[in-house]
Every structure is written in structure tokens, then in C-alpha cells.
Amino acid sequence: MTIPEIEALMDQHFPDWRNFSQIIALGVQDITLKMPFHKRLLRAGGTISGPAMMAFADTAAYYLTLAHVGPTAASAATANLDIHFLSRPRPIDMTCVARVLRLGRRLAVSAVDIHSGDDLVAHATVTYALPPTK
Amino acid sequence: MTIPEIEALMDQHFPDWRNFSQIIALGVQDITLKMPFHKRLLRAGGTISGPAMMAFADTAAYYLTLAHVGPTAASAATANLDIHFLSRPRPIDMTCVARVLRLGRRLAVSAVDIHSGDDLVAHATVTYALPPTK
Amino acid sequence: MTIPEIEALMDQHFPDWRNFSQIIALGVQDITLKMPFHKRLLRAGGTISGPAMMAFADTAAYYLTLAHVGPTAASAATANLDIHFLSRPRPIDMTCVARVLRLGRRLAVSAVDIHSGDDLVAHATVTYALPPTK
Amino acid sequence: MTIPEIEALMDQHFPDWRNFSQIIALGVQDITLKMPFHKRLLRAGGTISGPAMMAFADTAAYYLTLAHVGPTAASAATANLDIHFLSRPRPIDMTCVARVLRLGRRLAVSAVDIHSGDDLVAHATVTYALPPTK
Numbered sequence: 028m029t030i031p032e033i034e035a036l037m038d039q040h041f042p043d044w045r046n047f048s049q050i051i052a053l054g055v056q057d058i059t060l061k062m063p064f065h066k067r068l069l070r071a072g073g074t075i076s077g078p079a080m081m082a083f084a085d086t087a088a089y090y091l092t093l094a095h096v097g098p099t100a101a102s103a104a105t106a107n108l109d110i111h112f113l114s115r116p117r118p119i120d121m122t123c124v125a126r127v128l129r130l131g132r133r134l135a136v137s138a139v140d141i142h143s144g145d146d147l148v149a150h151a152t153v154t155y156a157l158p159p160t161k
Numbered sequence: 162m163t164i165p166e167i168e169a170l171m172d173q174h175f176p177d178w179r180n181f182s183q184i185i186a187l188g189v190q191d192i193t194l195k196m197p198f199h200k201r202l203l204r205a206g207g208t209i210s211g212p213a214m215m216a217f218a219d220t221a222a223y224y225l226t227l228a229h230v231g232p233t234a235a236s237a238a239t240a241n242l243d244i245h246f247l248s249r250p251r252p253i254d255m256t257c258v259a260r261v262l263r264l265g266r267r268l269a270v271s272a273v274d275i276h277s278g279d280d281l282v283a284h285a286t287v288t289y290a291l292p293p294t295k
Numbered sequence: 296m297t298i299p300e301i302e303a304l305m306d307q308h309f310p311d312w313r314n315f316s317q318i319i320a321l322g323v324q325d326i327t328l329k330m331p332f333h334k335r336l337l338r339a340g341g342t343i344s345g346p347a348m349m350a351f352a353d354t355a356a357y358y359l360t361l362a363h364v365g366p367t368a369a370s371a372a373t374a375n376l377d378i379h380f381l382s383r384p385r386p387i388d389m390t391c392v393a394r395v396l397r398l399g400r401r402l403a404v405s406a407v408d409i410h411s412g413d414d415l416v417a418h419a420t421v422t423y424a425l426p427p428t429k
Numbered sequence: 430m431t432i433p434e435i436e437a438l439m440d441q442h443f444p445d446w447r448n449f450s451q452i453i454a455l456g457v458q459d460i461t462l463k464m465p466f467h468k469r470l471l472r473a474g475g476t477i478s479g480p481a482m483m484a485f486a487d488t489a490a491y492y493l494t495l496a497h498v499g500p501t502a503a504s505a506a507t508a509n510l511d512i513h514f515l516s517r518p519r520p521i522d523m524t525c526v527a528r529v530l531r532l533g534r535r536l537a538v539s540a541v542d543i544h545s546g547d548d549l550v551a552h553a554t555v556t557y558a559l560p561p562t563k
Contacts, residue, residue: 040205041204041205070175071174071175071235071236072236077219077238077239077242078212078215078216078219081212081215081216081219081242082212082215085211085212085215101205102205102206104211104246104249105211105246106245106246106402106422107243107244107245107246107375107422108211108215108242108243108244109241109242109243109244109377109511109554110241110242110243111240111241111530111531111538111554111556112238112239112240112241113530113531113538114531115238128513128515128549128552129513129515129516129549133401133424134374134424136513136515136552138540138552147530147531150530150538150540150554152511152513152552152554154374154375154513156401156402240536240556241509241556243377243420243511245396245397245404245420245422247396247397247404248397262379262381262415262418263379263381263382263415267535267558268508268558270379270381270418272406272418281396281397284396284404284406284420286377286379286418286420288379288508288509290535290536308473309472309473338443339442339443339503339504340504345487345506345507345510346480346483346484346487349480349483349484349487349510350480350483353479353480353483369473370473370474372479372514372517373479373514374513374514375511375512375513375514376479376483376510376511376512377509377510377511377512378509378510378511379508379509380506380507380508380509383506
């Protein structure tokens, strides 16, 4: 799927998705997203919350899976997410790059690096279970 | 810390925390929480979203760490969260039990089982990095 | 499969498997193994090596999957292994208990606790991808 | 530490380490290793065993930590290893590249990609707990 196709699918299912993640670029093996800063994402200490970063990584892996598998992957479900928090993100926009590690018939595995400015703030590995094909 | 002490600390820092998680029981090695159902937690398909479960597991490990380490752990940060999604939770309250795997001077590691009714819906391992002590 | 059936299958494929792991008990949802101490398992410092514990956890999840799925799972492959090392094991026999978290048609997920005497020394979550059934 | 310094330290503690891993290159943020093929690494089906790949990833993260922290990290211990197996490696030499994700005072986190020829066969994230400094 292309960026406009993924955006159209998201508009249909999750009307407010652009508040949380925007697709910046789609390469052959990777996708780049932006998470616009909003104060609802903060936790005590003025840093962006862990759950916000986990949701961001999960979303990036989902879009990447859609891009490669197509709209039948819309009902794919996360089987596993492993995230390492590396440094505390500042209260600004974050970006992330997800790259395909493996695209099988049953599992799609992605690695996601989340950045806050120049800092690498988290690294995640995300596995999506794909819906059975007939 | 006791349940009322954890609740008082949460009231101070995260005024609306009770909408997301309530402490049901605190044992010697474990803690039990409830996540009250709310339709904001749903994703397409009528199931509770992965990010809601990740936040729930992270919160349970945080309260368990507070209970064992005390209020100095309030500024502890998640270093790693690994979650396996096992079955899709129905749109009802969820509960989880977090148990202490290791309580060191620098890291607190917990295992978290999340249930929806009788179903085990997710298993997480969560590591908190503790603030340095003098 | 029963314990003797798993043992017979292992004898056939991995003649020296008993040097590394022995099946102690098989419950409805769990399996208990012993890893006999041998000095080849040691690393500098007189503690049992991390790779030995990883292999032990992987093996326990494999036997548990065989027990529940049957001999068709002999060709199952590990898709993911996540292990947290909790304390350094002494140079003695280790035991571990693996329990079923999820048994699906495509993935079998197990949690494994490794003990050295009374100490919990590692906690792993292991996912096996099952061979396709016709 | 440089490659010869790491090699000298390994020679001292693990005399046969070169049978399992050889250091090919050391960059500013990464290290490249080779695991020479040996039939002892095989499992049923003619593929290289999961435990061999786990040990390889763990070793690469260890050398990378040594390179960046210095000889005081010799007693560092793996706190967490998460590995995703992506495809079955053929019975040939494997290489891996480990890169630094975070180098803190207490934790060193690395990402490791393992290759068999042109195939990416595994991706791991490895956390080492560093010995306390005075």
C-alpha cells in the first residue's frame, strides 16, 4: 500500500489517528513516522510517557506491515512487543523509523528506533500475527 | 508502601489515575490491579487495544516497585517492557497480577499476567531502573 | 505426549540430550526439568553461563510444546526468546518450570522460571512457531 | 579497548573463544563478528541451532561493551537478552553486527543483527549490567 492508501484506511477506522502519528516517508524496507507533541503525552518530570512511546512503536510496525502485506493485514494483531527505553525524551515531536526484519506468511517482524531530536530514545522489536490467507 | 500510601502518592502526581487502574490487593510478592472498562480503550473489532494493555502492565510493575522500594522509587523509569499478547480481551474490566522476580539495588524486574475474565490475555516482563541511592 | 514418548523422540534425534536436560515432571499446564551440573557449563567467576540458561529455557519450552501438540511439533522452531537474568546461579544442578501461556494453531507461548536451589535465577518467555497443519 | 586488547583479555579468560567467535571489525558505534561453522552447531534439519545464535548475539554485545567501557566491564553480566529468529541459517559461517543503543553508567544496551550469507537470520537486543564504579 502507498502512504495515501494507508491514510485512507486509517481515516476509515481511527478518525483521530493523525493526532498521534503522521506518516513522513515510506521506503522499500522502512517507514518514518512523526508523533506530534501534545501535553497529554507527558508524565511527571516533563518527559514523554513510556506508554506513548510503546503505542508509537506499535503503530509504526502496523503501518509498515500494511504497506508490505496490503489491506488484508488491517486485522493483524500484535503478538509481541519488546521495547528498551534508552533516554528520556524531551517534550517535543518524536520521530521513528521502522524497518522490516522478516515478512513471512504468518508473522511480520519489525525493528523500530524512536528519536527525540538527535537522541535515540527507544528501540523496539514488534511482531504482528497476520490473518490467515485462504 | 501500603495501598493507601501508594494511592496518596498517585493522587498527588496523576490526579486521574483511578480511571485507568485500581489497586485490589497487595501481597508479600505480588499486587493485583483492575483496569475498569471504558470505551476509549477499544480498538476496531471491539477488543481492548494493545497500548492499553501495555500501559496496564507498566503501571502494575510501577506500583509493585513502589510497594517494595518505597517513595524514593517514584522517579523510577521503565528500562524494558516485553509483552506477549495471548488472546483478544473482551470489552470488560481487566485484572492483572504482577509479581516480583528480582529486586536489586539498581533494577526491579516484575512478571505481569493480564486476565480478561478467566482468559489469560497477556504476559509481560517489566524492568524498572531505580534512582541511585546515596 | 507423555514423558516416555518425549524421551523416545529425543533419543532418536539428539542422542546426548540427557546430559543437558532431564524431565522431572509433566503437569497439565507445566513441565519441570533438571539441568545436571557439569563444569563445561561454567563461565569465569564460577557461575553457570547465560547461554547454558538460554538453552535450558528453550529446551523446556520445546518439551512443553511437544507434550501439548504432539510429535508433529518436533519440527517447531523458536520464533522468539526473551530472558531476564535475575541472579548468578551457583555451580550446582538447576531446575526449571515451564508453563503454557498460549497454545494456538500457529504459536505456542511458554513462561519459564529457572531456579538454582531456592533462588529464582532467570525468567524467560519463549514462542515456538508450529509447523502448518493440513 | 582495541581489537587486540579484547583478544588478549579473551585469551586470558576463555582460551578456546576463537572457535566460537572472531572479531572482524570494530567501528565507532558497532562491532562485526564471525562465527566459524562447525558441525557441533547444527541441530536436526541441518540448520544452526538457536542456542548457538543466542550465544553469538550475547558474545557480540559483550565485546562491544568491552570496547566502549574498557576492561572494568569484563565482569559485566547479561541482564536481558531478547532474540527474534527470522529464518533458518544454512550450515555455513555466520556474521553479526552489534551496535550501541545506549551506554549508561549502569546499563549497556546493544542491538545485534545476525546474518547467514545475505539472509538476516536473527535480531537481538542485549542489555549488560555494568559493574559499579567507585
